[in-house]
Amino acid sequence: MNQANISNLVSKLNIYVRPKARRLKNPAGPEGRLLKLRKTVTALIKYERLELNFNRGEEARGYAERLISEALRHGPAHHETMKLADFWILEKQYVHKLFKVLVPRYENFTSSYTKMYNAPRLYPGMYYKKSVLELKGNVYPSLHQEYSQKRNLLHNVLLDEARKEFRLKKYDEIVDNFKQTRM
Amino acid sequence: MINWTSLRLQVPMLRRCLSTLTKSEARKKRNELFDSEAKRQRAAVGRIEKIEVKYSGPSDEITLVMNKHLSTPFDCAKHISEGVTKVAALAEVNGTPWDMHRPFNSECEIKFVTMASPESQVVNKAFWRSCSLMMGAVAETAFKDSISIHLHSFPIPNVRSGSFLHDISLGFEDWKPTVAELQSLSALYIKLSQKNLPIERLVVGESIALEMFQDNPYKSEQIPNIARHSEDSVTLYRIGDHIDVSKGPMIGNTGIIGRCTVASVHKLSTDEYGTLYRFQGVALPAGILLNHFAYGILEERARKLNNSVWVPSKIVEDSEDQIAAVAN
Incomplete structure (x- = not known):
């Protein structure tokens, strides 16, 4: 069987890709959906961090990842890649940014090029799930909240002790059972 | 509801603390003394000297010029940002823990x-210590003026024991709070914490402290003892209009306390002090979210009588012995 190795045809992305694309309801139909996503991908390359509704963010993320990985694989001299970049990037000066800034930045990356966070919902307000989508290696302060002192946090101390007490109780029960069976 | 007929006043207790002042009058007097002493100490500083305070935060280092014997870490926090004033619980001055409101x-x-x-x-x-202090404040305001309530003390905070404590004499023999009563105590606790009151600190001489706690038989017994061990001075803390004796340090603001529950009240019978009630509770800092199942486990644990002796290392050893016993 002379079947082509699929990984040579399509770049392997380091993110989860849903089996079915979201339709992202739009009056202009699938074309309108694509325009929406092109705007988001362009804005992502332009601003490097966006706050979006979760659906639109996650959908655009896949396209952005694919675009960057194609640019990494083939470079600016590749006709098809350039056409792809021309399609997805609405403001043409950012085509330069893609090949001259982002490609060198992500050359040695073994993980995904973008990162997504869940953002808080507006309350009270529209009940859409929100998210933050960003390009890795951007200049903004990190959104990741690190708890380096996790074990010292008050509720963790309390829960640890509660667990110890529970285990102790269980051991006592085991010992009692053991004694009774020995009798 | 409390069944009032079953509550009998303790005769020795009454005799011991005969005071002409009602509870609210005594509290007012304490506050007046606190204010006048604070004012006197402020005036005694005299000519204001400037000192340099170096702040090292997570992202930057700042040098602030502050007033000696007047400025507190809280003032420094106000210079840095509003966010810091809200979340900073404790300051570290040259590596030693320092109250937010201590000059x-x-x-x-x-x-x-x-x-x-x-x-x-x-x-x-x-x-945990501040939670105990607040428990005293809540208990004092929760009961009517006619009930002779006297705060006894709260032991050294032990987070691992699962609950914070305050021993209080209520002047009646047998009281078992109903669930509704505990809930209303918890509600008072939350209301107090949501007022975002600063926890003020003042070091006073023994005589002033004794005058303040004249109506409290336990405190007037403890204060000379405390003063003997700390150069004739007693450290007082104030939340709103509640004042208590404690070595400290405390957190800067009651708003730092988030979720809290008054879990149980246990009766302690001591030979020396008669009947005391041990108020127990559990609290989490604001901003720490815990699902109610996990918090329920903590509440359940806080309900048990806390003897405030909890040696986890010993228990681990014990439990290992037991495993060995089972394996044999």
Whole structure:
């Protein structure tokens, strides 16, 4: 069987890709959906961090990842890649940014090029799930909240002790059972 | 509801603390004394000297010029940002824990510790101690003026024991609070914490402290003892209009306390002091979210009588012995 190795045809992305694309309801139909996503991908390359509704963010993320990985694989001299970049990037000066800034930045990356966070919902307000989508290696302060002192946090101390007490109780029960069976 | 007919006043208790002042009058007098002493200490500073305070935060280092014996870490936090004033629970001045509202004595380096970055257990202990202090404040206001309530003390905070404590004499023999009563105590507790009151600190002489707690037989017994061990001075803390004796340090603001429950009240019968009631509770800092199942486990544990002797290392050893016993 002379079947082509699929990984040579399509770049392997380091993110989860849903089996079915979201339709992202739009009056202009699938074309309108694509325009929406092109705007988001362009804005992502332009601003490097966006706050979006979760659906639109996650959908655009896949396209952005694919675009960057194609640019990494083939470079600016590749006709098809350039056409792809021309399609997805609405403001043409950012085509330069893609090949001259982002490609060198992500050359040695073994993980995904973008990162997504869940953002808080507006309350009270529209009940859409929100998210933050960003390009890795951007200049903004990190959104990741690190708890380096996790074990010292008050509720963790309390829960640890509660667990110890529970285990102790269980051991006592085991010992009692053991004694009774020995009798 | 409390069944009033079953509550009998203790005769020895009554005789011991005959006071001409009602509860609210005594509290008012205490506050007046506190205010006048604070004013006197403020006036005694005299000519204001400037000191340099070096602040090292997570992202930047700042040098602030502050007033000696007047400025506190809280004032420094106000210079840095509003966010810091809200979350900073405790300051570290030259490496020693320092209350947010305690004036600087000399030039120093300062750091702020929040409940989300506890480098050691010091800030957790301060939190637990403040919770005990607030429990006293809640209990004092929860009962009617006609009930002779006297705060006894609260032991050294032990977070691992699962609950914070306050021993209080209520003047009646047998009281078992109903669930509704505990809930209303918890509600009072939450209301107090949501007022975002600063926890003020004042060091006073023995005589003033004794005058303040004249109506409290336990405190007037304890104060000379405390003063003997700390150069004739007693450290007082004030939340709103509630004043109590404690060594400290405490957290800066009651708003740092988030979720809290008054879990149980246990009766303690002591030979020396008669009947005392041990108020127990559990609380979490604001900003720490815990699902109610996990919090329920903590509440359940806080309900048991806390003897405030909890040696986890010993228990681990014991439990290992038991495993060995089972394996044999």
